[in-house]
Amino acid sequence: MNLDLLQYGAPWRGAQSAHVDAGLPTGFSELDALLPDGGWTQGALTELLVPHEGIGALQLLLPALARLSQQKR
Numbered sequence: 001m002n003l004d005l006l007q008y009g010a011p012w013r014g015a016q017s018a019h020v021d022a023g024l025p026t027g028f029s030e031l032d033a034l035l036p037d038g039g040w041t042q043g044a045l046t047e048l049l050v051p052h053e054g055i056g057a058l059q060l061l062l063p064a065l066a067r068l069s070q071q072k073r
Contacts, residue, residue: 027063040064 023039026032032039040046050057 024064024067026060027067028060031060 022042023032023035023037024042025039026035035041048057048060
């Protein structure tokens, strides 16, 4: 049975971003410039992979989390 996966809606194609929303600013302009949506992608899962705990990775999330909590989100 030959299935043409492209006929079923919009399959995920890795590097192609289908996001409509602009990224949520990280609070770090240098990081925003490197991220595909210009910030943290909204409506998607972002995973931070670090070599070990306690190296400050949470610091990357705090500005965006503070902004969201002020917006009651």
